[in-house]
Amino acid sequence: MAKRLVVLGGGESGVGTAILGKKKGYEVFVSDFGKIKESYKEVLALNKLDWEEGKHTEALILNANVVMKSPGIPDKSPIVKLLEEKGVPVISEIEFAAQFTTATTIGITGSNGKTTTTMLTYHVLKQAGLNVGLAGNIGKSFAWQVADDKHDAYVLELSSFQLDGIVNYKPHIAVITNISPDHLDRYEYNYELYIAAKFRITKNQTEDDYLIYDADDEAITKWLKQNTVKAKKIPFSLSGNNKEGVYIEQNTILSNINEEEFKMPINELSLEGNHNVKNAMATSAIAKLMRVRKQTIRESLSDFQGVEHRLEKVLKIQNVQYINDSKATNTNATFFALDSMTTPTVWIVGGVDKGNDYDELMQLVNEKVKAIICLGVDNQKIINAFGNVVDVMVETTSMSEAVKIAQKIAEKGDTVLLSPACASFDLFENYEDRGRQFKAAVQNL
Structure with missing residues (x-):
């Protein structure tokens, strides 16, 4: 008997998961409480996948072996509650897809700056000639790309909702850009729960993995004092007091990752503002860990065009x-x-x-x-x-x-x-x- 995969939500992540599930031998069913876009219906039909819209038929959902829930569906929605009562695992697209790829993944989260840091990292790694995919909150679905199996590395923008559905997934390089109160309506208006969700990005990391984070951020530093992290920690900071990780001296970004000095004058960055200096610091740390040449990192940070809808x-x-x-x-x-x-x-x-x-x-x-x-x-x-x-x-x-x-x-x-x-x-x-x-x-x- 094939295992039954039920996908809740027929958007980009849902359809991608359905395609990957079918390819891996699952019996797949897609259920969307709203409407599924015509373009996605065509893809589902082409791949001979069963689906429904405008409802969640319990009889077709509760018999699942595993359920992939789209990030937009809250944990407290009735169908998710029913699945939990029945003990059916409800996971995220990232969790489902990660088990089917050996590619290196870079996971980037944070209340702000994660899209810019993700796009900037993707830009640098692409310029360096790496065979890299862009997924998560942006771009084409991660599961879909894993199904086509083309990339050696992925840069993933991960929201707290995607991290909520993680059991075993771990990025080789994790980044937390910053944490500020956001989406508290999904976390019982409890800031601590939201902070914990962000830190799920590092929970399965080992000593061979890396956590890059903003050492100037109060919520991050407080959490790190109170909890242990196995990954190697690489802080970045504007204050200049800390010579670990990535830091600033005389208006220059400096780091010593992999025993090799990296320098980048701040006035050569294409993006303006202190928050973008931080995004560039995080990106340069990732690039160094991925063995990108210093010259390529500098060029890419100076010619990046920015993200649509962000300043x-x-x-x-x-x-x-x-x-x-x-x-x-x-x-x-x-x-x-x-x-x-x-x-x-x-x-x-x-x-x-x-x-x-x-x-x-x-x-x-x-x-x-x-x-x-x-x-x-x-x-x-x-x-x-x-x-x-x-x-x-x-x-x-x-x-x-x-x-x-x-x-x-x-x-x-x-x-x-x-x-x-x-x-x-x-x-x-x-x-x-x-x-x-x-x-x-x-x-x-």
């Missing part, structure tokens, strides 16, 4: 710079964005709040923001937080309206910044959709 310069119109930072879905990400503003800023903010504390932005808003444009169904919390701090506060319910008002308020030399600090699901499909609508609205001005 992306859209256009300058009448000497006003429009910046798309739609990927800022929490206050910590928006903190970085506001912190890097050098001109008076018209700030477009709002959406679905995941338990934000706006106090941490107060000083920056005071200092940099001349007007706030709220873009959400319910903006009350933002109005309460900043109503007395800025002179102009406007509520809008569409992107084109928000951008038109921003144009009216902004004067020569100002910046219009979309950095929502919230999820996008009240008015948009996802943060990409939100960012694209912003760019389209700016181009139509």
Whole structure:
């Protein structure tokens, strides 16, 4: 009897897992409580895979030997609860696929910076001629790529939801870029549970593996004091007090990994801002561990083009710079964005709040923001937080309206910044959709 694999969620990770499962001899069934996109239905049909949408039929799911749950489905959803009661293992795509590849994996997590660090690492390793895949939270499904079996190494962007479903998986190189309160709605509003989820990335690592982390980050350093990690630890820090791992001296990134000195002047990095210096430090450590030549690392860090929807310069119109930072879905990400503003800023903010504390932005808003444009169904919390701090506060319910008002308020030399600090699901499909609508609205001005 073939083992039965049930896949919950018919998106990119679900379809990829189904394809890999079938290839490995499982009897596969895909079940999506919502709608499955037409393009994915075609793939399922081509691969002769059974599926359903708009429901979870218990009789077809509870008889599974193993269940792969897409990261977007919460642990407390009824079908997942039923599976747990029956003792059926519920795992993530990463956990399922990892057992079928011998490739080296680099796992990158963190509340912010993980996408940039992942893309930057992928860029460096590709420039170095490595046969490398990009997966996890971005790109093509990891399971799908493992099914096609083309890569010697993978750079994986891992969210806490993906790490929740890990049992045996371990990356050879793990990175934790930083930790700040995010997605607390999925962790019973308990920050400690969220921190623990991030550290699952290192739980199966051995002495032969590596953990790269931000030594300036309070939550990370506290956790490391209280828990033991088997992996070799490589800290990175801007403070310059610590000469371990990767550090800064005289505006230069320095490290001594694999007994070889690496140097990179900060002003040669293509990405601006302290948070990007940290992303570059983490990337350089990975590249050194992967034996990439120093020259290649330096070139790649200086010609990297950045990530869409992350402090992306859209256009300058009448000497006003429009910046798309739609990927800022929490206050910590928006903190970085506001912190890097050098001109008076018209700030477009709002959406679905995941338990934000706006106090941490107060000083920056005071200092940099001349007007706030709220873009959400319910903006009350933002109005309460900043109503007395800025002179102009406007509520809008569409992107084109928000951008038109921003144009009216902004004067020569100002910046219009979309950095929502919230999820996008009240008015948009996802943060990409939100960012694209912003760019389209700016181009139509």
